[in-house]
Amino acid sequence: MRVHFIAIGGSAMHNLAIALHKKGFEVTGSDDVLFEPSASRLGKYGIKPTADGWYPEKITTELDAVILGMHARVDNPELLKAQELGIKIYSYPDYIYEQSKNKKRVVIGGSHGKTTITSMILHTLQQAGQKFDYLVGAQLEGFETMVGLTEEAPVIVIEGDEYLASPIDRRPKFHIYKPHVAVISGIAWDHINVFPTFDNYVDQFRIFAETIEPGGALIYSQTDAVLDSMVNSSNITAEKLPYDLPLYKIDNGVTTIINGSDEYQLKVFGQHNLLNIEAARLVCKSLGIEAAEFYKHISTFKGAARRLEVVGSTSTATIFKDFAHSPSKLTATIQAVRTQFPERRLIACIELHTFSSLNKDFLSEYSGTMDAADDAIVFIHNKTFEQKKMTPYAPEVVKTAFNNEKLRFFDDPEKLLTYLQALNLENANLLMMSSGNFGGIDLITLKNNLL
Structure with missing residues (x-):
């Protein structure tokens, strides 16, 4: 497969480019300016553009697909050339879906906690020795890239952002993935330049919940009044799995989760992280990991980058x-x-x-x-x-x-x-x-x- 990235330097875009390169794709790309760490990381894999700028001559009918980043404009000369030639154009969430159509898809949504919940799930699956693909919005310890794509993994865990997919695809990203298991951690108005009213913003999460595949499940925080009301007043057909705070204690600056007669000291803290842990636990349960094993692994989780x-x-x-x-x-x-x-x-x-x-x-x-x-x-x-x-x-x-x-x-x-x-x-x-x-x-x- 030959794919070309327009605006390859973006955080998600350059990680997807590396993931496809490692999967055996022939990857090229362009950007008007490349910042670190994108430039060095693309260079490490030999897919860094040789010069900044847009080059329509890179767009030929030999390409199987063009992947368009949010940073590009609708009048981008490479985009216009791709449209003129009739080449298939994807946003990066579109292409993630394309690469995971035959996998079990777990999508983590919410106004806050998405990255941390996703990171907790990935940490647990890695510790448990399970095979999985992933898309996460931060660099994690033990993971070279923020995107991992393979042929053999039966499941993919995706951080589902509610922001727009691309300059020519105005859908929220998480409307594209069609999850089998979805998480909504909470709803608090954001991105007002795209969602001008609170009701309009809330509606995006309802639509997300309605995209869950038949027989799927929605895991959601019942501590969030707006979210709880939305879930229980909507025609969501998925199984509804609410979560709340676990039993815990704080002693000398250390938080400990209590599960029956067992106690698990954590390396993270805060009620928001305790809620994140419960969301991750329910996801991992859906993937075959029971509570005792989950808490054992989560006790070694150190947190995502730039999250406390x-x-x-x-x-x-x-x-x-x-x-x-x-x-x-x-x-x-x-x-x-x-x-x-x-x-x-x-x-x-x-x-x-x-x-x-x-x-x-x-x-x-x-x-x-x-x-x-x-x-x-x-x-x-x-x-x-x-x-x-x-x-x-x-x-x-x-x-x-x-x-x-x-x-x-x-x-x-x-x-x-x-x-x-x-x-x-x-x-x-x-x-x-x-x-x-x-x-x-x-x-x-x-x-x-x-x-």
Whole structure:
């Protein structure tokens, strides 16, 4: 098979390209700019484009398929050439489905927790010695790539994003996979540039649940009132398997799950992670792994990258980095650290970086989300509005939206860094949350200065 990737440098795209290359496909690709680690990883496998830019001459009738990334525009010259020649064009979720039509498909959806639940399932299956294919949204310990595709694996575990499939396919990605087993971890409004109302956003999850194959199952968190209402008021024909918090205890900063007479100490913490574990347990049960074996394996799970990842720690302080950016993720992450270390001061810093989080009309969704922190910091890089072609607003707008009198606001990374470097972390935790990079602040250097 010969496939060509338009916008090969994307996170999911370059991982899919590597997976197909390893499967024996002839892979080519293009992108207007390649960043790390995509460039080096593509180079390692000999499929890195020789030059940046778009080259319509790469598109010929000898190609079996073109895979189109979300980063490409509808007037991309390579896309136009492929359309002119009548070559089959796929989005990457389309092609994942194409490669897994004869497998049992497990799809993990939800506004939060998707990556972690998927990672927990993959960790457990790997520890149990099962064969599986996968698509996950983070680099995991023990996995070279974020996509794995083989001929022999009977099952594929897919992180199912609700964002759009491609510039010419406006379906949410998770509407494409047709799962046999589906998970919805929770519903909290996001991607408002695509889903302009909350009801419209919720509807995408109902449609996802309705795509479950006949005889399939829907695993969902009954602790989420919106999700619980949606599931029980919809005409979903799949078997409904609700989950809740397991029995657990916290002692000296360590969380332990209690299952009958057995106890399992965890390397992760927070109620959101305990719920994630229960979702993963039910999926693994559907794949033949019972509770005792599951809990044994999950007790060695260290977490996904940038999900309450420890940057550095001492006996009295820890610096975490986390991918949290939406209101629900922000609340859950802060509450997790607060509950796990109740005796320590908590300094929480979030960078507003996504289109939704920066939208002035959406900001009020953040009201009260940082109240559990002792010190609350919001950072918006002063160049971000310009880069995203959005109208900037005053710091007072942010402070009013968060409804937090303790909140500090920074729009200059140098000033933020100066403030952070002056912190006293004796008996304190620092939680840095962003889907960006805080204007280039090096968290390792910050850790070395503070701890």
